[in-house]
Amino acid sequence: MSSTPSALHRADRFGFAASFLCAIHCALLPILVALLPAFGLNIGGWIDLDQAFVIFATLLAATTLTLGYRRHRVFRAWALLLPALALVWLATFSPLHHHDLTHAALMTIGGLMLAAAHFVNLRLTHAAAAAAESA
Numbered sequence: 001m002s003s004t005p006s007a008l009h010r011a012d013r014f015g016f017a018a019s020f021l022c023a024i025h026c027a028l029l030p031i032l033v034a035l036l037p038a039f040g041l042n043i044g045g046w047i048d049l050d051q052a053f054v055i056f057a058t059l060l061a062a063t064t065l066t067l068g069y070r071r072h073r074v075f076r077a078w079a080l081l082l083p084a085l086a087l088v089w090l091a092t093f094s095p096l097h098h099h100d101l102t103h104a105a106l107m108t109i110g111g112l113m114l115a116a117a118h119f120v121n122l123r124l125t126h127a128a129a130a131a132a133e134s135a
Contacts (some may be wrong), residue, residue: 065081
């Protein structure tokens with residue numbers, strides 16, 4: 001990934017949007033799964049993409065926050081990211097990965113924290129760029 005400010009901004013915006021949509025997905029999926037039989041639908045044979053998404057989200061967040069930290073030198077975004085990753089990894093790669101309410105809650109909270117980490121990083125990077133321009 002290019003480390004230009006515009007590429008970093010795009011990556012953070014993408015990470016924010018993807019994490020936020022993931023949190024919504026994780027919050028609403030249990031409701032959808034509970035309603036499917038009422039419509040005569042079955043979810044047997046579907047592919048679980050949680051693990052692939054968590055790996056992708058981890059790589060994207062670690063890359064964008066590292067590049068952002070190099071610009072703004074503030075740890076605040078990482079303080080959100082590390083517990084967020086702990087939650088989503090726990091929910092995805094442990095016995096909690098049964099798509100029950102605990103899994104959904106951990107993934108939702110972790111996804112929202114991931115989105116917040118990207119948002120904070122984006123704001124900090126923007127503020128650092130503005131300060132550099134005015135200096």
